[in-house]
Amino acid sequence: MxxxxxxxxxxxxxxxxxxxxxxxxxxxxxxxxxKSTIINICRGSRKDFRNAIVSARKALxxxxxxxxxxxxxxxxxxxxxxxxxREQFMxxxxxxxxxxxxxxxxxxxxxxxxxxxxxxxxxxxxxxxxVNPVSQAYFNFTISEPTGVxxxxxxxxxxxxxxxxxxxxxxxxxxxxxxLASEKLPICSISFGEVLHTSDVPGGVxxxxxxxxxxxxxxxxxxxxxxxxxxxxxxxDEQKLIETNASLNLKHVVHYKNKKWALENxxxxxxxxxxxxxxTTWHPIGI
Amino acid sequence: MSKKQKWEYSPALxxxxxxxxxxxxxxxxxxxxxxxxxxxxxxxxxxxxxxKIAEVAEANxxxxxxxxxxxxxxxxxxxxxxxxxxxxKYIFRIARLLQxxxxxxxxxxxxxGGKPIRESRDVDIPLxxxxxxxxxxxxxxxxxxxxGKQANSLGVTGQIIPWNFPLLMAxxxxxxxxATGNTVVLKPAExxxxxxxxxxxIIQEADLxxxxxxxxxxxxxxxxxxxxxxxxxxxxxxxxxxxxxxxMKSIAxxxxxxxxxxxxxxxxxxxxxxxxxxxxxxxxxxxxxNQGHVCCAGSRxxxxxxxxxxxxxxxxxxxxxxxxxxxxxxxxxxxAINSKMQLDKIKMYVDLxxxxxxxxxxxxxxxxxxxxxxxxxxxxxxxxxxxxIQEEIFGPVLGIQTFRTVDEVIAKAxxxxxxxxxxxxxxxxxxxxxxxxxxxxxxxxxxxxxxFDPASPFGGYKESGVGSEGGIEGLRxxxxxx
Numbered sequence: 001m002x003x004x005x006x007x008x009x010x011x012x013x014x015x016x017x018x019x020x021x022x023x024x025x026x027x028x029x030x031x032x033x034x035k036s037t038i039i040n041i042c043r044g045s046r047k048d049f050r051n052a053i054v055s056a057r058k059a060l061x062x063x064x065x066x067x068x069x070x071x072x073x074x075x076x077x078x079x080x081x082x083x084x085x086r087e088q089f090m091x092x093x094x095x096x097x098x099x100x101x102x103x104x105x106x107x108x109x110x111x112x113x114x115x116x117x118x119x120x121x122x123x124x125x126x127x128x129x130x131v132n133p134v135s136q137a138y139f140n141f142t143i144s145e146p147t148g149v150x151x152x153x154x155x156x157x158x159x160x161x162x163x164x165x166x167x168x169x170x171x172x173x174x175x176x177x178x179x180l181a182s183e184k185l186p187i188c189s190i191s192f193g194e195v196l197h198t199s200d201v202p203g204g205v206x207x208x209x210x211x212x213x214x215x216x217x218x219x220x221x222x223x224x225x226x227x228x229x230x231x232x233x234x235x236x237d238e239q240k241l242i243e244t245n246a247s248l249n250l251k252h253v254v255h256y257k258n259k260k261w262a263l264e265n266x267x268x269x270x271x272x273x274x275x276x277x278x279x280t281t282w283h284p285i286g287i
Numbered sequence: 288m289s290k291k292q293k294w295e296y297s298p299a300l301x302x303x304x305x306x307x308x309x310x311x312x313x314x315x316x317x318x319x320x321x322x323x324x325x326x327x328x329x330x331x332x333x334x335x336x337x338x339k340i341a342e343v344a345e346a347n348x349x350x351x352x353x354x355x356x357x358x359x360x361x362x363x364x365x366x367x368x369x370x371x372x373x374x375x376k377y378i379f380r381i382a383r384l385l386q387x388x389x390x391x392x393x394x395x396x397x398x399x400g401g402k403p404i405r406e407s408r409d410v411d412i413p414l415x416x417x418x419x420x421x422x423x424x425x426x427x428x429x430x431x432x433x434x435g436k437q438a439n440s441l442g443v444t445g446q447i448i449p450w451n452f453p454l455l456m457a458x459x460x461x462x463x464x465x466a467t468g469n470t471v472v473l474k475p476a477e478x479x480x481x482x483x484x485x486x487x488x489i490i491q492e493a494d495l496x497x498x499x500x501x502x503x504x505x506x507x508x509x510x511x512x513x514x515x516x517x518x519x520x521x522x523x524x525x526x527x528x529x530x531x532x533x534x535m536k537s538i539a540x541x542x543x544x545x546x547x548x549x550x551x552x553x554x555x556x557x558x559x560x561x562x563x564x565x566x567x568x569x570x571x572x573x574x575x576x577n578q579g580h581v582c583c584a585g586s587r588x589x590x591x592x593x594x595x596x597x598x599x600x601x602x603x604x605x606x607x608x609x610x611x612x613x614x615x616x617x618x619x620x621x622x623a624i625n626s627k628m629q630l631d632k633i634k635m636y637v638d639l640x641x642x643x644x645x646x647x648x649x650x651x652x653x654x655x656x657x658x659x660x661x662x663x664x665x666x667x668x669x670x671x672x673x674x675x676i677q678e679e680i681f682g683p684v685l686g687i688q689t690f691r692t693v694d695e696v697i698a699k700a701x702x703x704x705x706x707x708x709x710x711x712x713x714x715x716x717x718x719x720x721x722x723x724x725x726x727x728x729x730x731x732x733x734x735x736x737x738x739f740d741p742a743s744p745f746g747g748y749k750e751s752g753v754g755s756e757g758g759i760e761g762l763r764x765x766x767x768x769x
Contacts, residue, residue, distance in 0.1 A: 282730075
């Protein structure tokens, strides 16, 4: 038994490949069930969100221009890094109230999710692209392209797996993302930022905020430089608010309702397609 | 050759004696033509001479309720239970009947909307029947369209279409909805309802079960009643971005699905290594096709500086040979503007372009006295921030700018809230792939423009819309993929 005093971690935000505190200086006091651990979580602000969108927009052209193979390898690398830091996530999930078995399952499934989409990153284009048999002498083909900058409200009842399940298909498809972590279970989210940070994911491709959903949902859905918004939840008022605000600039709205991310078949290449655009090109055939 | 000596084409009028039009059209609900609940009618006029062609019924909330009820019944009792193979046969029938009566439909489309007969005859009507033919074949093959998914129909779909391609838009909407097992309540635009009502006759002739397709006429309020009807599962809309946003807002929180095909301000890019004569012809087609009433029109032209003078001079020469006039004349290139309202809007923008300092050019052409007409118009000396460069005019008005480098023109092309289409002209293959990849838009034409096909998806990025129509993608918006 040593009398060494532990070093406690400061939980910050993950924006533009850096870990800043919220510019607002505000915090949310988070406690585990028996109140033995108290953590000050950043209460992210509108300004934090806007900064994150600026960095997501800046990162978009580079990330979407990466080869599919390169994106696949980076997703795989995230999986490797998560595997290596399993102990840390075990401790955090248990701190947030998971049983040891559930925590282990959640980590396994999160890693498997990353590997699943790593595998899709260089294949979904082949599933969803095509050459179209038009009735004139043209070579006509359709491909998928990333929608752009995505804002997302992560599932509230799943800490790590929910976050990973939303982020993976979005970035596999070449988009960049700003995601609001679960308000109830925020601890793993910033640690996941550390995983991303050591996985060759360029800064700005994934930005993770913590904070209050009721405060930030308005900004996530009204920002005019966001191309799509993902909402995980069942609250009718929140859904209506998001869809109403999305109409300002015709953001695509992706709504995952009652989604159980822990189920065997919960992942799908169609989730990649949810943040893809369809581009069709015509070219004459002739001399 | 002086102007006086200029050769004129003799008129080559398409005959109108073979068409059958009633004086009055009722609503088409539950397989029958039925007067509206209020008994109100409005006129549809020929924009080329301002004469009234026919009256159509105005549908109110009660009529929409009746149409949706009929569509729901048809869905529950017949259409959703019918094997895809049989559903498909009905759709094939519609395609065939349309082909057989193509000339009649072309003439009516031209009279009602003002577009040149050459376009309605060669583009609108053949493409409309081709859409029915293409989607008919999908009805019993949906399990192949989306691997790993089960394709389920939705129920009653509400469809609202514009006046620029009346029958073609009706077929873009109805054909995939029927193929996927849904039933339809469709509202044509108030200035161009006639080919939709003629299509209703064909649907009757094809013996489609009553209520599978309902066609209701009216203006904005009729459209609102469709959008807000609680039993409608999906809204498919083609029209302005403004109305598209309004629809999205109206159905927020309702779980209704939607496909929105909205406005555009496409960049058409001419590089110095393009075949210039071909490109000039392409510019003409990109902006003057259908009087410029085309959401994907190439209304912003970008010409590489080194060839700008040549391209603009050749464009002016070519414009002077365009024939503006009677849409029923087979020689006509540019027909009538669809309505007085649209003509006023175009004129407003042309005045604005001049006020903003643009340099206007219009060829000398005599416009008919009666009817709604606008000369083909180009503006040079305009800049990115000008409203005629940023906003959709939906008329035969082109803004021309120049550029030096590929990166510059891509930045300029993407500097718009829209993202529907784009064009690039160059003889260099790798440049085509670079530019078509970097333009943020759903349809890109390389060394061509304004081509359409049922097998080819069509849809916009950014504020040009949500979802695609045409091709396999066109099925997706009408299905619940489980």
